[in-house]
Amino acid sequence: MIFQLPLRWALIIPFVLQIFAAVGITSYVSIRNGERAVNEVAGQLRREIVARIAQKLSDLVKTPLQVNRMNAAAVGLNLLDLENIPTLERYFWNQLRQFDELTFISLGTEKGIFVGAERLGDGTIAISRCTGETKYSLETWNSDERGNRRQLLQSKPNYDPRHRSWYEMAATTGQPKWSEIYVMQTTNRLSIAANQPIYNAQGKMIGVVSVDLALTDINNFLKELQVGQTGQTFIVDRSGLLVASSTDTKLLINPSEPTSERRQAVASESPLIEATAKYLIAQFGQFDRIQTSQQLDFSLNGNRQFLQVAPLTDNSGIDWLIVVVIPEADFMSEINANTRNTIFLCVVALGIATIMGFFTSSWILQPILHLSRASKAIARGDLDQQVTSGHLKEINVLANAFNHMAAQLKTSFSQLEIRVEERTRQLQKQREFLRTVIDSNPNLIFVKNITGQFVLANQALAEVYGTTVEEIIGKTDADFNPHPAEVAKYLEGDRQAITTGLAQISEETMTNAGGEVRYLHTIRIPLPSATPQVLGVAADVTDRKQFEVQLQQAKETADAANQAKSEFLANMSHELRTPLNGILGYAQILQQASDLNPKHRHGIQIIEQAGSHLLALINDILDLAKIEARKMELRPKDFHFPAFLNGVAEITRIRAENQGIDFDYSHFK
Structure with a gap:
């Protein structure tokens, strides 16, 4: 049934929808523009943050390299004597005081001498040395305010800087080089060392200067950055290990243990950093495949995240990735507020439009309701209906047309009743004639539906089943035939005709009410109708079957x-x-x-x-x-016909003589 909308609502709804559509489209365009603006702002903010981080890191990593160049130049100009250990100690001690971001400045020589100054966790500076005087044990001393050794803190025997990884790397490469990130044992913090070989005037390497940079300063800088409201930033190396982050997540798995290992970004304590790292691996496969700055976005718990990843490299071995991730929700607060205001305005406009539409529709509907009541009365059979005119021109035209229609309908209805009675009598005669033709046919005639129920049956079928036509209608063969095999075959034939849409011809048996088995030649034809039905005509061929049996016996x-x-x-x-x-x-x-x-x-x-x-x-x-x-x-075979005749005549003559008959045979040549 088609849904019918009341006229009152047909008047109100379009008016309301127009207002709602205007406000909604305007709001939609505003929201979409806001989203585009958010995307642009997010992209710009990410680029600016990445640029700031890259600039800060570049400045940080330049300092150790500059200090190394200064120290190497001082040695090359003979401003520093590699044999004057106290001077080297105070020199490195003063450099640490000048560069707060550095944690260790040291020098190792080809003679196995090592001198350095280290910033401890409490901020004090310790002096380390390994010389012939210490019998080549590495001694660590605390210092006074002038950089002089004051008290021995620890001593490690058999220390040779030439066999340390930082020294060997500088000696092998022959140029300034950054070490791998490592854990400083005295402070248990991540650090990285810049190493540079020192050469004499003859070009022979005489030692290596080294400056250590603690990554704590990078962590502190990232934490100070304002990345949206809840955004985060972190730095990873090409193997996926965390270098620094803007969160309090631990960069070491077990910071309290001296052999603590670094933490992978995909195993970060921060869910956002972990999800971002996993997304990057899923997107690129490995971190070392990211060679250019990329702006991406992904979903975390149904919330969109803006992401930018950019490589940070230098000529001395720094190869890190700067990652900035900002939740979209950080930019959506104003847009969400605008959305709420838009919804409120839509609701207010909808309410005002509904009230105005209600009063307008009531004024228009009154004469129409009179027409409706008159129409229902006519539908009930009360044709004496007249409606009065209203205040609207169109309604007046409609009322006059309705009154004229009611008069014509009354006349037509009277004439129609006469014609219906006549057609009913004709139809009844045709049905009786058709019923007589069907019942007088000796063949079994029936119509069934898909479930095998009889819709029509003739008298011949009723006699076979020993019942009446009225009793058969609505029932199936199973109600009259006690043989399931026969019933199943009938039903299969019916379904074949209905399913294929083609006529089906079959030879069947039917056991009548007296128990006698009759042979039937049945034709089933599918009928085109709303519900699948099949017409069947079955001829009794029992006599023919019996004749065939007799013929077979005679044969x-x-x-x-x-x-x-x-x-x-x-x-x-x-x-x-x-x-x-x-x-x-x-x-x-x-x-x-x-x-x-x-x-x-x-x-x-x-x-x-x-x-x-x-x-x-x-x-x-x-x-x-x-x-x-x-x-x-x-x-075919040739033979001599006269000789054949002579033989026959001679045999015949003998038989004739035995009977006393004269026989004579002659032929013409």
């Missing part, structure tokens, strides 16, 4: 008689051929005797001819039997 009897005849002929041939061959053979022997007179010789010839003719007759009888059995192959 079997004839075949048996023919077989007996064939056996008789075979036996007769054997019984006759044996003595006949003896007679013919004896006659041939007698013909060879020289003492026979002509009369006896002529008689012997007649015996031979008669025997040969009899043998030919036996062969002909056997040939006829073969022809009947369709086993004889006839082939």
